[in-house]
Amino acid sequence: METLINFAADLKKKEKHGIPQRFMSGKHIALIFEKQSTRTRSAFTVAAAKLGANVEYLNKNDIQLGSKESVEDTAKVLGSMFDGIAYRGDHQTTVESLGEHANIPIWNALTNEWHPTQMLADFLTIKEHLGTYKGKTITFVGDGRNNVSHSLLVTGAILGANINILAPESLQPAMSVQKIAYDIAKGSGSKLLITSDIEKGIANSDAVYTDVWCSMGEEDALDERVKLLSDYQINQKLMDMTGKKDTIFLHCLPAIHDKSTDVGKLAYEKFNVDGLEVTDDVFRSPASKVFDQAENRMHTIKALIAVTCGNVH
Numbered sequence: 001m002e003t004l005i006n007f008a009a010d011l012k013k014k015e016k017h018g019i020p021q022r023f024m025s026g027k028h029i030a031l032i033f034e035k036q037s038t039r040t041r042s043a044f045t046v047a048a049a050k051l052g053a054n055v056e057y058l059n060k061n062d063i064q065l066g067s068k069e070s071v072e073d074t075a076k077v078l079g080s081m082f083d084g085i086a087y088r089g090d091h092q093t094t095v096e097s098l099g100e101h102a103n104i105p106i107w108n109a110l111t112n113e114w115h116p117t118q119m120l121a122d123f124l125t126i127k128e129h130l131g132t133y134k135g136k137t138i139t140f141v142g143d144g145r146n147n148v149s150h151s152l153l154v155t156g157a158i159l160g161a162n163i164n165i166l167a168p169e170s171l172q173p174a175m176s177v178q179k180i181a182y183d184i185a186k187g188s189g190s191k192l193l194i195t196s197d198i199e200k201g202i203a204n205s206d207a208v209y210t211d212v213w214c215s216m217g218e219e220d221a222l223d224e225r226v227k228l229l230s231d232y233q234i235n236q237k238l239m240d241m242t243g244k245k246d247t248i249f250l251h252c253l254p255a256i257h258d259k260s261t262d263v264g265k266l267a268y269e270k271f272n273v274d275g276l277e278v279t280d281d282v283f284r285s286p287a288s289k290v291f292d293q294a295e296n297r298m299h300t301i302k303a304l305i306a307v308t309c310g311n312v313h
């Protein structure tokens with residue numbers, strides 16, 4: 001992961017200087033997206049095009065994956081034509097099955113369980129703003145059981161960052177994920193803390209990270225999540241509780257930070273709250289690095305596909 005993050009930083013610098021990078025010339029990649037996406041789809045499309053590859057977007061209405069054709073058969077067919085496949089959908093088992101049967105690189109573009117490509121961008125962003133991620137304390141606040149929280153916990157453990165997950169007990173990371181992270185942390189020296197105690201969880205954070213309270217497919221859980229998570233909203237008071245002046249704010253996006261979205265409007269009308277997981281002032285503050293994270297999706301995905309599928313020597 002460190003190699004990918006460093007390579008992405010190098011590619012980013014070279015791109016800003018207009019140096020062409022044609023590591024994927026003549027390659028063909030497929031994007032199978034069964035869920036919505038702005039950043040990840042765009043990042044794969046632009047990254048692949050800039051590296052010289054051709055991209056084919058296949059959404060779930062275009063192909064017969066899982067409805068009229070098994071994942072295994074689809075994997076064998078696409079694997080015989082494409083050089084790499086990005087998959088976004090509900091099930092981790094689907095992306096793993098594609099990996100087993102396609103015989104080409106398969107990139108997890110988000111499942112209910114994990115969001116690994118997001119992590120490459122996040123840790124590059126942390127490195128750019130904090131100088132390093134090693135030994136820094138990154139605190140995820142909110143739905144600690146979701147794909148982003150799980151990925152952050154494990155990736156932080158791999159990379160030697162200290163990760164706090166601050167969430168009510170019923171939304172803390174799955175025990176199986178905690179076990180993976182704690183086992184890895186023993187080797188990397190990363191310190192992990194999973195707590196519902198706001199003061200304890202937020203103190204000394206170098207970065208505060210949140211994500212939507214209802215992930216894709218969980219839209220009906222809004223009432224329950226607002227009840228559980230209202231005290232865990234990122235606002236200026238919470239940012240001040242880190243006790244540090246330079247704490248940065250991170251969010252994978254999309255974010256509900258005001259009334260400009262359907263969900264934000266609903267939350268305002270139903271619960272009289274303006275913004276859910278983060279307030280608009282924090283979202284737009286100088287501490288917020290969310291649009292750097294978004295841009296870094298493209299640079300890091302470039303590194304990922306070039307290293308796993310391209311001609312990098």
Ligand code: CP
Pocket residue numbers: 036037038039040041110118252253254
């Ligand atoms: N952060 C992220 O994965 O965004 P999209 O859902 O828009 O791809």
Ligand code: NVA
Pocket residue numbers: 146147148211212214215216252253254
């Ligand atoms: N946890 C969110 C992440 C979106 C990028 C979701 O799965 O919807």
